[in-house]
Amino acid sequence: MIERLVAIMARLRDPVEGCDWDRVQTWSTIAPYTIEEAYEVADAIERNDPGDLKDELGDLLLQVVFHSRIAEEAxxxxxxxxxxxxxxxxxxxxxxxxxxVEQSPGWEAIKAQERSAKSDSSALAGVALGLPALSRADKLQKRAGRVGFDWPDASGPLAKVHEEIEEVREAPSEKLAEEVGDLLFAVTNWARHLGVDAESALRAGNLKFEARFRAIEDLGGDAFAGMTLDQKEELWQVVKRRGG
Incomplete structure (x- = not known):
């Protein structure tokens, strides 16, 4: 079956008879679509929709075939x-x-051995730049922790969060984004020490906010947009008390 998909992509990339859009694409131009398709796979899984998952996995497979076709041409x-x-x-x-061997030396030990054979032997090598920022922060911190650069418990990261909050408060405008980044990195580290995946936690927080906001929109009806912030906050508290 995959041969059919490979043949379709080859035809789309044909320099004479191919699709005008497909044949001018590069690894860089389609990379954002690859990332988007991976997220759509995750979304279908989260919604427990096997039919949609089948389609989204197909879209993701197309991205692999697309990248590989460009590489073959080069x-x-x-x-x-x-x-x-x-x-x-x-x-x-x-x-x-x-x-x-009877017993595996461990996934991370094998991966570390693979990294040592590459030109970049840093403990942080291979943590993809394209990962979501929270996920990448978590991975960087875990990698550093494996070589001993980590706090022994959650109190250290918590103190760092408080320190970074103060630095955000005191930051001049040209340094504000940098200090907010440091704060988010510190919060991710604290979450990791608490056994919480920051990316998943924020995704859940987004969903909770969306559900509550839609609920207060429904409560407010046509008058919602014109309500004061205090009035909207009252609706928010109503929804919270309802367990929404």
Whole structure:
């Protein structure tokens, strides 16, 4: 089946008879669509919608085929190389299943060994720039923690949050964004020490806010937009008391 999709992409990229949009795309121009499709897969999973998940996984697979086709045209690699690479990696990372060892040395130990073989051997190597900022902060902190650069408990990160709040309050306008970034990084670290995934927590917070805001819109009706902030806050408290 995948051969059909590969052939479709090759036709779309044909320099003479292909699609005007598809044939001018590059890795960089379609990267945002790749990220968007991954989020749509996650959204379908969160909504527990298997039918939509099937479609979104197809869209994500198309992105893999698209990137691979561009690479093949440039003589860099093919889709078959991509499949071989991930198959080799999965076997390498499960030596207790596919190899001759009885017990795996551990996923992180294997990944660390792989990183050491690359030109960038930093503990932070390979943490993708394209990750959501909160997720990337969490990964960077975990990587640093594995080599001993971490607080022993949540009190250190909490103190850092208070410190960063003060720095935001005192920051001149040209430094404000930088200090807010430091504060968000510190909050992510505190959440990690509390055993909370910051990205998931914020996603849940977004959903809660959206549900409550829609509820107060419904309560306010046509008059909602013209209400004062205090009146809207009263509606907000009503929704909170209802458990919304």
């Amino acid at each position: 003589g860099a690699f093919t889709l078959a190389d991509v499949v071989t690479s991930i198959a080799d990696k999965m076997e390498r990372r499960h030596p207790h299943i596919f190899g001759d």
